[in-house]
Amino acid sequence: xxxxxxxxxxxxxxxxxxxxxxxxxxxxxxxxxxxxxxxxxxxxxxxxxxxxxxxxxxxxxxxxxxxxxxxxxxxxxxxxxxxxxxxxxxxxxxxxxxxxxxxxxxxxxxxxxxxxxxxxxxxxxxxxxxxxxxxxxxxxxxxxxxxxxxxxxxxxxxxxxxxxxxxxxxxxxxxxxxxxxxxxxxxxxxxxxxxxxxxxxxxxxxxxxxxxxxxxxxxxxxxxxxxxxxxxxxxxxxxxxxxxxxxxxxxxxxxxxxxxxxxxx
Amino acid sequence: xxxxxxxxxxxxxxxxxxxxxxxxxxxxxxxxxxxxxxxxxxxxxxxxxxxxxxxxxxxx
Numbered sequence: 001x002x003x004x005x006x007x008x009x010x011x012x013x014x015x016x017x018x019x020x021x022x023x024x025x026x027x028x029x030x031x032x033x034x035x036x037x038x039x040x041x042x043x044x045x046x047x048x049x050x051x052x053x054x055x056x057x058x059x060x061x062x063x064x065x066x067x068x069x070x071x072x073x074x075x076x077x078x079x080x081x082x083x084x085x086x087x088x089x090x091x092x093x094x095x096x097x098x099x100x101x102x103x104x105x106x107x108x109x110x111x112x113x114x115x116x117x118x119x120x121x122x123x124x125x126x127x128x129x130x131x132x133x134x135x136x137x138x139x140x141x142x143x144x145x146x147x148x149x150x151x152x153x154x155x156x157x158x159x160x161x162x163x164x165x166x167x168x169x170x171x172x173x174x175x176x177x178x179x180x181x182x183x184x185x186x187x188x189x190x191x192x193x194x195x196x197x198x199x200x201x202x203x204x205x206x207x208x209x210x211x212x213x214x215x216x217x218x219x220x221x222x223x224x225x226x227x228x229x230x231x232x233x234x235x236x237x238x239x240x241x242x243x244x245x246x247x248x249x250x251x252x253x254x255x256x257x258x259x260x261x262x263x264x265x
Numbered sequence: 266x267x268x269x270x271x272x273x274x275x276x277x278x279x280x281x282x283x284x285x286x287x288x289x290x291x292x293x294x295x296x297x298x299x300x301x302x303x304x305x306x307x308x309x310x311x312x313x314x315x316x317x318x319x320x321x322x323x324x325x
Contacts, residue, residue: 072273074274075273075277078277124284125284125285128277136270241293242295252307
């Protein structure tokens with residue numbers, strides 16, 4: 001049976017389908033996704049804009065300068081949130097790839113396809129802001145340091161995924177190949193996180209820990225948290241909007257194909 | 266040690282505004298174009314924006 005993509009729906013691997021698989025299929029139904037997302041999306045986008053602007057304005061104008069780095073530390077309010085969103089965005093892409101490979105759900109394919117460009121944008125922002133931070137602090141824009149190199153590889157993984165998913169005439173082939181790349185590339189995430197401990201790097205270690213106390217003073221931590229929340233909300237709003245657009249485009253394409261087939265019959 | 270750090274700080278915030286603004290703008294324009302296109306092909310989508318296609322398959 002042709003689905004909204006105009007492609008024949010492939011049954012999930014394994015018969016009978018597992019309870020988890022059935023739950024995922026019910027939850028990830030494109031129609032349900034649209035009904036859930038479309039009413040929320042304008043509010044999410046507006047909220048993301050307000051929170052991001054608040055975090056950046058607070059960081060740029062009102063956060064105190066670091067006693068060692070001076071005002072260069074204000075780059076932190078762009079660089080750190082962008083790095084976190086870049087890594088967690090790839091984690092989301094890898095989860096979508098897993099769902100695509102195991103359950104072959106078309107919504108996971110569309111999500112992986114649409115997360116890619118957004119994640120690549122945040123990764124590029126992380127690298128650019130990091131270079132601009134490195135120049136006054138390290139005396140250079142770039143070093144082949146383990147942390148910097150692994151984040152550069154993350155950008156290449158995003159770009160490779162974007163290219164691969166669009167490289168085939170049959171979209172299903174692109175989705176399968178890109179899903180494998182997305183899963184394999186996830187091995188880079190722990191390398192990024194632990195690179196500063198496994199190798200001697202110019203890049204500093206983590207200043208913020210979920211389990212332990214923060215090394216950042218509270219007046220600098222608050223704008224960082226707000227900026228981070230804003231970046232995550234922006235990532236969510238842009239990704240959900242693009243996924244919703246992808247679903248509508250596929251729906252329109254399948255309707256046009258059906259009309260053309262009826263006209264030709 | 267570089268004394269004039271402000272251009273680097275401004276540059277990083279400028280990059281944030283440019284990249285996030287570009288992503289947001291392209292996402293918004295694509296979303297609006299997809300809505301218009303679907304509405305043109307499927308008039309009932311003016312009401313539901315394609316949200317009913319999970320229940321109604323395309324007959325071929």
